[in-house]
Amino acid sequence: MTLKTILSIIAFAPLLGAIVVGLFGRRLGDRASHTLAIFAVGVSAALSLYVLKLFVFDGHPVFNENLYTFFAFGDLSAHVGFLVDRLTVLMMAVVTVVSFLVHVYTVGYMAGDPGYSRFFAYINLFTFAMLMLVMSNNFLQLFFGWEAVGLVSYLLIGFWYRRPTAIFANLKAFIVNRVGDFGFLLGIAGVLYWLGTLDYATAFARVPDIAGKSFSVWSGVEWDIATFIAVALFVGAMGKSAQMPLHVWLPDSMEGPTPISALIHAATMVTAGIFMVARMSPIYEFAPGALEFVLFIGATTAILTGLIGIVQNDIKRVVAYSTLSQLGYMTVALGVSAYSAAIFHLTTHAFFKALLFLAAGSVIIGMHHEQDMRRMGGLKRYMPVTWIAAWVGTLALVGTPFFAGYYSKDAIIEAVHASLEGGSWVHGYAYFAVLAGAFVTALYSFRLLYLTFHGEERFRQVEDHHDAHGHDAHEPHESPWVVTLPLILLAIPSIAIGFFTAGPLLFGGWFGEAIAVRPENDTLASVAAKLWHDEHGWLAAAIGFGLHFYAAPAFWLALAGFATATYLYLIRTELPARIAERFALLYRVLERKYGFDELYQALFARGSVRLGQGLWRAGDRALIDGVMIDGTASLVDRVAAVLRWVQTGFLYHYAFVMILGLIVLMALALRI
DSSP states (O other): OOHHHHHHHHHHHHHHHHHHHHHHHHHHOHHHHHHHHHHHHHHHHHHHHHHHHHHHTSOOOOEEEEEEEEEEETTEEEEEEEEESHHHHHHHHHHHHHHHHHHHHHHHHTTTOTTHHHHHHHHHHHHHHHHHHHHBSBHHHHHHHHHHHHHHHHHHHTSSTTOHHHHHHHHHHHHHHHHHHHHHHHHHHHIIIIIOOSBHHHHHHHHHHHTTOEEEEETTEEEEHHHHHHHHHHHHHHHHTTOTTSOTHHHHGGGSOHHHHHIIIIISGGGHHHHHHHHTHHHHTTOHHHHHHHHHHHHHHHHHHHHHHTTOOBHHHHHHHHHHHHHHHHHHHHHTTOHHHHHHHHHHHHHHHHHHHHHHHHHHHHTTSOOBGGGOOOGGGTOHHHHHHHHHHHHHHTTOTTSHHHHHHHHHHHHHHHHTTTOOHHHHHHHHHHHHHHHHHHHHHHHHHHHHHSSSOGGGGOGGGBOTTSOBOOOOOOOOHHHHHHHHHHHHHHHHHHHHHHIIIIISOTTGGGSOOOGGGOHHHHHHHHHOOOTTOHHHHHHHHHHGGGGOHHHHHHHHHHHHHHIIIIIOTTHHHHHHHHTHHHHHHHHTGGGHHHHHIIIIIHHHHHHHHHHIIIIIIIIIIIIIIHHHHHHHHHHHHHHHHHOOOOHHHHHHHHHHHHHHHHHHHHHO
């Protein structure tokens, strides 16, 4: 079987599964539906790992071929094709493996749901869309995958469509992403206009030709071409990867089932923007202004969204704001040209954040769909596997030495530190943000653990023996094996993947030509000189990197966050309420998420409604109905009323008018 055939199977097996399960799921039944869907994505995952082995261990060259031509005229053409290099195979492996584990988990989480087969069809379709995005070799196919994941995300967030909150959330996600996609489309249009192609390889080869060139927007205003393209493309990434101020959709998307939170909002869809910028590194390296913009947005997102997570009480929303903050870290890495560090953190984050979301889902199952952490506590006795999994995910997230998140987060922080020399104020701001984020991350992460699994058992305090959803009170219980097995399998890479892959992914030039970095922008080279000493082999280097924690400010800040959370939520549990009362204004600001939702509702939602009402009154009712339709009818009526006086029906009136007409005609003739 040729590589082209294998890649086609990887991409289209989930699509076939989605079509069959979507059309015939009710006839097939739940068991057959989930078996077929899991088999389809399992085939993609197994073959993706095989392709990863081909490229990593067998030295297979870059694959770049077209499967189908949409159109071709002159030098311009558009295709369905695959560009598979080491960046692609890593993304393929992450997407398919995490998707496979989420599919298995879904069997337990969605059991008994009336839309069971429909859900499996959707997540199969999402996997296909994500694979088309990461495997594409041209901008048109990239845009197709980009929009497809947005569409399926809309369907999945609003899966429980009888809930008004779910419908509001999926519409919000769809609209906010359309704002970002408008910029993304402008960027692709700029590539086509100035570089004259939709093909990646050709476009990247032509980027040096536009370096330093500008275009005039209006008289006296010049914009750098490369910067315009890069910023426009990044606006799309801001929407898809939920960067401020286009971040508001992701927390509300927790209205969807928990498997979707793990699949879309931790491991795959929200990382599409990070992947896209890394793929477009040949463009960004010629746009220093765009890189500073990326850095500023990422730093702002990393710190401000993390602070919101401290005051959230919904267990899934805490993890959601953690995702926003970690996406900010990845974006910061992109802004300092540490693309490899961004992709490395994307990879480690995919596993430990999926683990945290699935652990949260297991808690929700055990608590009979209760999500408020204030109604939990003491669950470690009832859910030991979930408790251990949540601890593993948290330790990886906060950057505990030798865990996966430590290697990727520390590399990003050190890369930002290396960029300070010769950098602008933005680099200093970013360094402050990522360091402060280490403290904040530890604070909200251990707060979640303590409120959920430790302390007193608050779930027995529900009045009338009913929980928030009206169900009878009951003992919490561990989830079935189809839920806990994916937790165990995700916990393993959450611990070990950073230790074993930090060297090649960060410092070994593993991505090859897939990522381009100009020598003057290579911050990871400085990090390697400081942290990675492989004179005695990679094992010694990885251990040495791990032991560097004592000299890393981020570790001590994370330790301070852990100590603060332990004191506030395990020892002096009455203090958080007193602190919230003492700093009521700050608490309200964080609780209201800086007012972004209210602002957008007032400015765009209600503003759009008022604009529509105004256009309806002035345009539809006054101009179209009042003038063009009713006005035309009224004019005809008035003319007819005048003419009606002429049609009297008396013969002598008509004779008189004829004589007058003849006199007028004779007068005109004599005058001429």
